[in-house]
Each structure stands twice: as structure tokens, then as C-alpha cells.
Amino acid sequence: MGSPTTDNDSSSARKAHVAEMRRAEQARRRRLRGLTVAASAVVVAGLVAGAVFVVKARSDDGGKKAAAAASATDDTKNAGTGPKSAAGGQWATGADGVRTWKGPLARNHVTTPVTYPMRPPVGGDHNPVWADCNGTVYTKPVKDEMAVHSLEHGAVWVTYTDRAAKSDVAALAARVKATPYTLMSPYADQSAPLVLSAWGHQLSVRAADDPAVDTFFATYVQGAQTPEPGASCSSGMMQ
CATH class of the missing domain: 3.40.30 (Glutaredoxin)
Known part of the structure; x- marks a missing residue:
């Protein structure tokens, strides 16, 4: 049968080990949260950039079409020069x-x-x-x-x-x-x-x-x- 001192030492060691494991787990979770936040920021930035590109492309295309429509005139009867x-x-x-x-x-x-x-x-x-x-x-x-x-x-x-x-x-x-x-x-x-x-x-x-x-x-x-x-x-x- 072990002595009280030895039992106390073993119990303290186990508690210390458990506490260390908890700290390590908490640190791991903090790192994961940081990585998730960073990845989300990258994805959001990519989506925003893509949306801006699409909107700009559509705007440019619409402007070209509008310009072409504005410069064109009816030719069902007239045969003048120009578009x-x-x-x-x-x-x-x-x-x-x-x-x-x-x-x-x-x-x-x-x-x-x-x-x-x-x-x-x-x-x-x-x-x-x-x-x-x-x-x-x-x-x-x-x-x-x-x-x-x-x-x-x-x-x-x-x-x-x-x-x-x-x-x-x-x-x-x-x-x-x-x-x-x-x-x-x-x-x-x-x-x-x-x-x-x-x-x-x-x-x-x-x-x-x-x-x-x-x-x-x-x-x-x-x-x-x-x-x-x-x-x-x-x-x-x-x-």
C-alpha cells in the first residue's frame, strides 16, 4: 500500500497533465478559428472582386451596345453613307x-x-x-x-x-x-x-x-x- 505522499504526488501529476492537455486543446482551437476566419476573408474578397468584375464587364458591354444603338440610323429607305x-x-x-x-x-x-x-x-x-x-x-x-x-x-x-x-x-x-x-x-x-x-x-x-x-x-x-x-x-x- 502506497504512502499518502506518493498518492498525492501522482494525483497532482495527473491534474497537471490534464490541465496541460486542456491548454493545448484550447490553443489548437484558437489556431483553427484564426485559420477559418482568414480563409473566409479570402473567399469573401474573391467573391467581391468577381462581382465587381462581372458588373464592370456588363456595364462596359451595355455602354458599347448603347453607343452602337445611338449611332445607328434607320436605313429602310435611305442609302446614305455611314453605319x-x-x-x-x-x-x-x-x-x-x-x-x-x-x-x-x-x-x-x-x-x-x-x-x-x-x-x-x-x-x-x-x-x-x-x-x-x-x-x-x-x-x-x-x-x-x-x-x-x-x-x-x-x-x-x-x-x-x-x-x-x-x-x-x-x-x-x-x-x-x-x-x-x-x-x-x-x-x-x-x-x-x-x-x-x-x-x-x-x-x-x-x-x-x-x-x-x-x-x-x-x-x-x-x-x-x-x-x-x-x-x-x-x-x-x-x-
Whole structure:
């Protein structure tokens, strides 16, 4: 049987050991709390930074869209220079005067009339039947929906109003008759007397001898813009 002194010493040692373990556990918990707080701060900072970036990006994008919308003008009837907007797209005018439509041009076949955002139209949904475009000169207006189908095949469409000089109309008609994948027709509702159109592209010219006519024909008759290169331009609708 041990002495009272020895028992007291053992009890004191155990208490000291337990107290030390408690202090160590408390210190460990304090460290964990510190690490958790630090990690939370990092996460929160990251979330805040991400939110600021997203908001700024949206703000910048919205500002660009607003600026583009403010600078665009209606071009359903006018054919002036500079960017023009209409129904989901806008014109971009090149240094050569050729306007390129920056917007969607659908290619669905429809049997109902189509409202185009530009006149003459340079693309979009169209009639299943194309207007004959094998160097064909029409003396009466051609349906937009059929002429657009011709443009899809890579044709250049020459249109003119009664304000065009008869000599220019005759010269362009001769040019069209000698050029496969072209067609020509009167078009009252256009702003310029003489207009050349291809899929997604358009040019107003002052006269038939304008050098831009040759360049437009060379570039866009079965040009790179053609959605269906090699498709027939014969056996289409004649009127």
C-alpha cells in the first residue's frame, strides 16, 4: 500500500497533465478559428472582386451596345453613307463605297411575303423559286423574295428608278446580258437611281461608266459571299 505522499504526488501529476492537455486543446482551437476566419476573408474578397468584375464587364458591354444603338440610323429607305441600322442589323460602309450588312440574313424558303430591313434586299428568307439570273434583263419589277434567292446563288442584281438616265439603264442592261449570274429590273422604292446588290452587299453608283461597277461585278458575281456557289441561275421565274 502506497504512502499518502506518493498518492498525492501522482494525483497532482495527473491534474497537471490534464490541465496541460486542456491548454493545448484550447490553443489548437484558437489556431483553427484564426485559420477559418482568414480563409473566409479570402473567399469573401474573391467573391467581391468577381462581382465587381462581372458588373464592370456588363456595364462596359451595355455602354458599347448603347453607343452602337445611338449611332445607328434607320436605313429602310435611305442609302446614305455611314453605319445604318434596321431590324437586327446595320450597314457598314467600306472605303470603296460598298455597304456590307452586319446582321443576320436568314436563308429559309417561304411562300409568304417577306419584310426586309433594306431596299433592295440583300439577303434573308426567300421564295423557293429564284428569279432567272442568267444575264436576264426584266422590264417590270421582280418579286423581292425571288431576287433574294438569286443573290443566294451568287448573282448580282442591278436595279434602277425612273430617275436614272436612259443611257445608263441601256448600258447596264447590255452589261447584264453579257454576264451570267446577273439580273436587272426596275425598282421604284430605292433611294439611289442606280443600285448594285449581292448577298450581304450593296453599292449605289452615279452612272453606268463608274469604275466601281466593274469592280463590283468582278468581286461579287459568284463571289466569296455566295451562300450557294455554283447553284443554277437558269430555269428560274421569268416574271
